[in-house]
Amino acid sequence: MPRLENLLGAWSLAVADRMTAAGREAGLSASDQAAVTTLLARPDRTVSWLGEVLALTSSGSTRLVDRLVAAGWVVRSPGSDTRQRRLRLTADGEALARRVVRDRAEVLAACVAPLDDRARDHLERALERMVEASTDAFPEAMRTCRLCDRGACRAGGRACPLDHTKHRGDSHD
Numbered sequence: 158m159p160r161l162e163n164l165l166g167a168w169s170l171a172v173a174d175r176m177t178a179a180g181r182e183a184g185l186s187a188s189d190q191a192a193v194t195t196l197l198a199r200p201d202r203t204v205s206w207l208g209e210v211l212a213l214t215s216s217g218s219t220r221l222v223d224r225l226v227a228a229g230w231v232v233r234s235p236g237s238d239t240r241q242r243r244l245r246l247t248a249d250g251e252a253l254a255r256r257v258v259r260d261r262a263e264v265l266a267a268c269v270a271p272l273d274d275r276a277r278d279h280l281e282r283a284l285e286r287m288v289e290a291s292t293d294a295f296p297e298a299m300r301t302c303r304l305c306d307r308g309a310c311r312a313g314g315r316a317c318p319l320d321h322t323k324h325r326g327d328s329h330d
C-alpha cells in the first residue's frame with residue numbers, strides 16, 4: 158500500500174474514534190448521534206427514510222427510534238399513511254443535536270489545528286474533490302452527510318460537494 162493511502166486510513170480512524178468518543182461522553186451511540194443530527198437538518202422524515210440514511214434494517218430503525226422517543230428526544234406524528242410515522246426532534250432533541258454538531262466541530266478543529274492557512278486551503282480543496290467523487294447516489298450522500306453541519310458546508314456561498322446527487326426534488330441539506 159502506498160504511504161499516502163496508509164496515512165489517510167490511519168488518520169480517518171483517529172478522527173472517527175475522536176468523534177465517536179465525543180458522542181459517548183454525551184451518552185449517545187454513533188447511531189443516536191447520526192439520527193438526531195440528521196433529523197435536525199431534515200425534520201418530518203419517516204422511520205424508513207432515516208433507516209435508509211443510517212443503513213439500518215427495518216427492525217434496527219424501529220429500535221433506534223423507540224430509544225430516541227423513550228429518551229424524550231424525538232416524537233412521532235402521523236405520516237401519509239398508517240404505516241409511516243414522521244419524526245421530529247423535541248426541544249431537548251434539538252438541543253442535543255446542536256451539542257453533537259458543536260462537539261464534532263471542536264473535535265475536527267483540533268484535528269486540523271496543526272495546519273497553517275495554506276495547508277488548510279489545500280486540504281479543503283482536496284477534501285472537496287474527494288467528497289464530491291465519493292458517490293453519485295442520493296442515499297449514500299445522505300449517509301456521508303449524516304453528521305454534517307450544513308451551514309459550515311455552505312459557508313461563503315459555496316455549494317455542498319454532494320449537491321450533484323439531488324434527484325426527484327429531494328435535497329440532502
